[in-house]
Amino acid sequence: xxxxxxxxxxxxxxxxxxxxxxxxxxxxxxxxxxxxxxxxxxxxxxxxxxxxxxxxxxxxxxxxxxxxxxxxxxxxxxxxxxxxxxxxxxxxxxxxxxxxxxxxxxxxxxxxxxxx
Amino acid sequence: xxxxxxxxxxxxxxxxxxxxxxxxxxxxxxxxxxxxxxxxxxxxxxxxxxxxxxxxxxxxxxxxxxxxxxxxxxxxxxxxxxxxxxxxxxxxxxxxxxxxxxxxxxxxxxx
Numbered sequence: 001x002x003x004x005x006x007x008x009x010x011x012x013x014x015x016x017x018x019x020x021x022x023x024x025x026x027x028x029x030x031x032x033x034x035x036x037x038x039x040x041x042x043x044x045x046x047x048x049x050x051x052x053x054x055x056x057x058x059x060x061x062x063x064x065x066x067x068x069x070x071x072x073x074x075x076x077x078x079x080x081x082x083x084x085x086x087x088x089x090x091x092x093x094x095x096x097x098x099x100x101x102x103x104x105x106x107x108x109x110x111x112x113x114x115x116x
Numbered sequence: 117x118x119x120x121x122x123x124x125x126x127x128x129x130x131x132x133x134x135x136x137x138x139x140x141x142x143x144x145x146x147x148x149x150x151x152x153x154x155x156x157x158x159x160x161x162x163x164x165x166x167x168x169x170x171x172x173x174x175x176x177x178x179x180x181x182x183x184x185x186x187x188x189x190x191x192x193x194x195x196x197x198x199x200x201x202x203x204x205x206x207x208x209x210x211x212x213x214x215x216x217x218x219x220x221x222x223x224x225x226x227x
Contacts, residue, residue: 042219042220043217090158090159105215107160109158
């Protein structure tokens with residue numbers, strides 16, 4: 001089945017460590033997104049990419065970086081993790097033309113990151 | 117910027133109707149979405165409505181849009197225990213390609 005996968009699903013790390021979260025998709029979508037979810041705050045956009053050569057900051061990009069290695073892969077890095085980056089991280093994909101312009105986003109299962 | 121607000125919690129009895137409300141600030145919003153998040157899972161699109169529509173019905177789901185008041189609602193008829201989840205309202209502004217999400221409403225269905 002076409003899918004959005006995220007690795008790892010859970011990660012515990014220490015303050016100051018560099019962490020990479022990976023996202024892969026088999027949907028053939030050109031658009032990919034990284035969000036973080038915090039209780040009571042909903043989802044907030046970290047970075048998004050509309051194709052391999054396009055990277056854009058979202059509303060909370062400080063402390064994060066991304067890499068779009070291929071159309072199907074979009075990774076999120078925390079250069080030096082801090083405790084307030086403890087959250088649930090979601091990758092999503094969309095295909096504007098294929099969706100009839102609704103641009104529905106398809107989400108991965110999430111990565112639970114804990115920074116001690 | 118766009119602001120999307122939802123109440124955080126709703127409790128209903130099994131078999132009753134649930135109504136989840138959402139308000140937004142940007143009148144240029146084009147598409148408005150309802151996503152469902154079950155425990156331990158990502159978000160799945162339930163339904164959406166285009167801004168030139170007032171209502172959309174899909175089986176047990178009814179979406180109402182009041183553009184004047186910038187108010188969106190999701191009604192779930194005959195609510196079942198399997199409907200227990202967090203429901204997110206999201207809006208897409210005209211001319212932009214990003215979604216703005218509300219904080220999510222946790223729906224609890226009890227016998």
